[in-house]
C-alpha cells in the first residue's frame with residue numbers, strides 16, 4: 001500500500017517512493033493551500049516497450065521529471081500553470097498515480113535505435 005492521507009501533508013515536503021519492476025517513482029509532495037498539494041518527482045529506470053515502427057520490444061531508459069498539483073475535491077479557481085489531478089476519498093494513491101504516469105509514457109511515440117531516423121510515412 002502506498003497511500004498518503006491528504007490531511008497528513010504539510011508545508012514541509014514529504015518524501016515518497018513507489019517501485020514497479022524496474023522503475024522507481026520518487027519525489028516529494030508539499031501542501032500548498034486549502035485543498036491543493038504539489039507533487040514533484042522523477043520516474044527513473046527502464047521499461048519494456050515496443051517500437052512504433054518495427055514492433056520490436058526493447059528496454060527504454062526512463063528519466064522523466066513530473067510535476068503536478070493534487071486537489072482534494074473540486075478546484076474552483078484555475079489560475080494554475082500545472083495540471084491538476086483530483087484525488088479520491090481524500091487520499092493520495094501513489095501506485096495509481098504511478099500507473100497513470102507510466103501509461104502516459106507508454107502511449108508516447110517511441111522508436112527503437114534501429115528505426116531512428118525513419119518515419120512512419122516511409123513504411124507505406
Ligand SMILES: [Zn+2]
Nearest residue numbers: 051054112115
Ligand atoms: Zn524499431
